[in-house]
Amino acid sequence: MTDRTYATPPAGLPPQTQPLTDRAVFTTAYAVIPKGVMRDIVTSYLPFWDKTRAWIISRPLSGFAETFAQYIMEVAPSGGSEKPEPDATAQAVLFVVSGTFSLTIAGQTHAMAPGGYAYIPPATSWSVKNDSDVPATFHWIRKAYETVDGIDTPEPFVTSDAAVEPIEMPDTNGAWATTRFVDPTDLRHDMHVNIVSFQPGAVIPFAETHVMEHGLYVLEGKAVYRLNADWVEVEAGDYMWLRAFCPQACYASGPGPFRYLLYKDVNRHPKLTRP
Template identity: 70%
Template sequence: MAPTTYAGPSAGLPGQMALHTGRAVFTEAYALIPRGVMRDIVTSYLPHWTQTRAWVIARPMTGFAETFSQYVVEVFPGGGSERPEPEAGVEGVLFVVEGQASLTIGGKSHLLKAGGYAYLPPSSQWTLDNRGSVATRFHWLRKRYDKVDGIDAPEAFVANEQDEPIIWMPDTNSTWGTTRFVDPTDVRHDMHVNIVTLEPGAVIPFEETHVMEHGLYVLEGKAVYRLNRDWVEVEAGDFMWLRAFCPQACYAGPQRFRYLLYKDVNRHMKLTL
């Protein structure tokens, strides 16, 4: 696979003469958080993390998207955490976009570079630190694991997207595809965090309308994306947050367009509390 770059938040602050004509919007069906509003002023500092800040770009919200949270985490040299996950029963995915992270899972060490991916099972013991000389940035997606009687939770694993194939959609001439880190038929997993690739000019040719919630963080390129009733321009560093059944489609721009995609899968809809 060809080398890629990964977008991150703009950080800093815009100048005082900047115009208030951005693309940020929150609707009943979707939110768009453009990269230009992910600034220093909206970061949070997390308990039991040192030399670290985070942009919280999704959180469970009643009546909107309710299954997951997503952070862009920045760990400065020497920083990290020995107690990263505060809740029992929560699973996670890490995806590194800049720098490198030293990750330990159950006593085993792994070095995650840009493109590095880790699945962290519920209640797993893990730590992370930055032993390098530059800041590390990664996405951290968290979800309460939906246990099923008679089915074990998945094991931890690490990978790098550069080593994984793109599975192209049928009849698209290898222009629209997905890098999958988990077998879609493996029902131990109740969420997928994949990377979607559209080559220049490729399209998602119908309005996907489905039960899965989505977080879509644009890693590379630009496109025009259909979100509910609107066609919206998006670019590298933007985040799209979709509730269930929000219609979506896409026309990719003049360069390869790629995004990190979250969706909840493989579970019955709960009808009782």
Template identity: 60%
Template sequence: MSARTYYTPAGGLPPQSDLLTDRAVVKLAYSFIPKGVLRDIVTSSLPGFTDARAWILARPTPSSAQTFSQLIVEIAPGGGAARPEAEAGVESVLFVTAGELTLTLEGERHVLEAGGYAFITPNAQWSLENEGSGITSFHWIRKAYEYLEGVDAPASFVTSDNDIEPVSMPDTDDVWATTRFSDASDMAHDMQVNIVTFKPGGSIPFAETHIMEHGLFVLQGKAVYRLNDDWVECEAGDYMLLRAFCPQACYAGGPEDFRYLLYKDMNRQIRLT
């Protein structure tokens, strides 16, 4: 496996001499947000945060996500939030790509570096601060937790990409693996945020078509990705949102591993009323 890196947007603006044409596209089945879109003028401010800005990649709208929101949050030294989540019943995953993020969770202090991961159960008490000397950047995935009768919500936990061994997918000769931060068979979890890794030349060898919707941020490498009936070139920093039942497949290029942070909803019956 190649050395792990985590793409982090830097903002800024392109020169006036650049062409307007880019790879960004929004369709009914999927959206593709290339890294070139993540500029200063498309950032948002977040209530309760100081010295911070965010790129909002997905939110519940007819043309975007249905079950979750995903943000890239950047915090300058000394900035943070005493109460990041003001909405009741919302669970979160934080994944750090650059700098150091101090997470105080139920009174316990954790310092997350690049690759650091935290699952935060709904209604937990937590805060964020950048106590370092440089910019910190992290993904923040939020979902309204779907409670099950007789099942407690999963407990919060903190870990790291560096501490979990990827598990190879069956019959793939170790070219396709998944870093699972929670147990998919645990019905307490109604979502997973994992990291998928392909070695150069690895592929999803069929068009996956399934109920889960996906948010997919490319952390490292490049590939050609099948999105519905289109083949799209993607690279580190690009984001793909796949609606439920959008056919998907991919073929990883080189010379390094192709890795992406993947959201999916799971373990719940379909609500009809």
């Protein structure tokens, strides 16, 4: 689908001689989970997933993500699941970062490869099977769908990074662009999972402060990112969570493009009572 390469967890274990200092940060406003801590011993195994492990990098939790969960799934050859989703209210986005597998949604099978993207509505049957001889790795983002009377549930679709033309941000001459897999005005969707790209030296030129919660996984490159009152250096394979209204900005500091997979909750009224 694309000739790009995307970051994956390093797995394994670092040597006993490695210094313990790292870039991992967890605050009430943001978190940084650097690639160096995504190791074998922090993986999870999930019901009805065969030969599969997951790095769960965000989940609904007091003082952490409120609207979504995000996994990095690693499916070994002949692995997968016929019953992947236990929650009928959950919708999903899958984004492939390495390997290949078959994805069946509502009886239709799709060949998934790096850069492949799938949206799966709630209460929809789907399955994954790795028919190759190498592991397949993909992001699985889950959010409980918020129904609205008079608005239909979205339909499933499959596309890819390469198939969607990035949209340049205004007045940036293409230095900052967003690959939008869903029309922002389509109110059926209550979450967007996009890819944001910066050319070397490009910036977010103001401190964005908004109601959307964010999950950002760095697919390529490096940058210095403003999170609340702090500047942190991030690179391919790192993950960031930003609470709603956490100020954010960045500048791409590496020799190549800086790109990340971005989750945000959209198109719904804020809830006035908490569960």
